[in-house]
Amino acid sequence: MFARKRQLRLETERLTLRLPRHADFRPWTALRDTSRDFLTPWEPTWAADHLTRKSFTGRVYWAQRALTQGSAVPLFIFHRPDETLLGAITLDNIRRGPAQSATLGYWIGQPHARQGYMREAIEAVVHYAFRGLDLSRVEAACLPENAASRGVLEKAGFKYEGVAQSYLQINGRWRNHVLYAHLRHDRRGRTDVG
Numbered sequence: 001m002f003a004r005k006r007q008l009r010l011e012t013e014r015l016t017l018r019l020p021r022h023a024d025f026r027p028w029t030a031l032r033d034t035s036r037d038f039l040t041p042w043e044p045t046w047a048a049d050h051l052t053r054k055s056f057t058g059r060v061y062w063a064q065r066a067l068t069q070g071s072a073v074p075l076f077i078f079h080r081p082d083e084t085l086l087g088a089i090t091l092d093n094i095r096r097g098p099a100q101s102a103t104l105g106y107w108i109g110q111p112h113a114r115q116g117y118m119r120e121a122i123e124a125v126v127h128y129a130f131r132g133l134d135l136s137r138v139e140a141a142c143l144p145e146n147a148a149s150r151g152v153l154e155k156a157g158f159k160y161e162g163v164a165q166s167y168l169q170i171n172g173r174w175r176n177h178v179l180y181a182h183l184r185h186d187r188r189g190r191t192d193v194g
Contacts, residue, residue: 008067010075010124015117017075017089017124019063024076025056027085031109038110042146045172070094073128077108077121086112089121091129091138101137102129114148122156130184137184141167141177150178158182 010017020028029051032039040046049055066072073091078084087108094102104125108118129135140158142149154160158180167177 008073008075010128011080012120012124014080015086015120015124016078016080016083017121018078019067019074020056020060020076020088022057022060024060024085025053028056028076031085031087031111035110038113039107040171042143042149042170043107044169066092070096073102073125073133075121075125077117079112079117084112085109086117087121089118089125091125091133094133094135099137100135101139102133102135104138104140119152119156122152126156126182135184138182140180140182142180143170143175144178150180153180156182157186159186 008019033051036046047055063072063074066074071092071094073094074088075090076088077086079086087106089104089106091102091104104122106118106122126138129138138158140153141164142153144150144163159182161179161181164177164179166174168175
């Protein structure tokens with residue numbers, strides 16, 4: 001007997017968010033490759049095999065396993081009218097018990113940046129985190145100089161919480177990150193700190 005694969009599909013006014021599939025390899029590779037210079041300053045160093053089919057296949061299997069195990073929700077972002085791949089968003093490190101929290105990560109291809117797509121995707125995933133997964137807190141981090149990422153988080157309701165020293169290796173170096181969080185029942189006032 002075969003276990004039925006879990007399917008997850010979130011839809012917004014302009015977007016469809018769903019797990020990656022093997023058929024997404026070519027659009028994903030093309031978008032990542034054409035956006036390389038745009039993404040490199042903000043991401044961990046790509047492995048030598050980053051754009052290979054083998055690496056992508058591993059990504060597809062990991063996404064399905066992570067969703068099934070409840071440890072992550074890795075989704076590709078598509079433009080609904082024409083099914084163009086725009087980027088990806090992942091709710092990762094899902095912690096249960098007293099924490100009921102997760103970490104949000106995302107990227108968008110350069111041709112699709114600054115058109116409001118990522119804000120729409122973040123809002124959909126946060127809504128799903130709170131309503132579908134019953135989480136209490138969604139965290140996100142970005143480089144202090146990444147004004148676009150900070151702006152999209154703030155517009156999506158995230159609040160600045162502080163700085164984490166040497167938080168992640170980005171482009172080959174340990175880098176400080178600014179931390180943001182969105183709480184299910186947020187009673188904090190808006191802040192301009194940071």
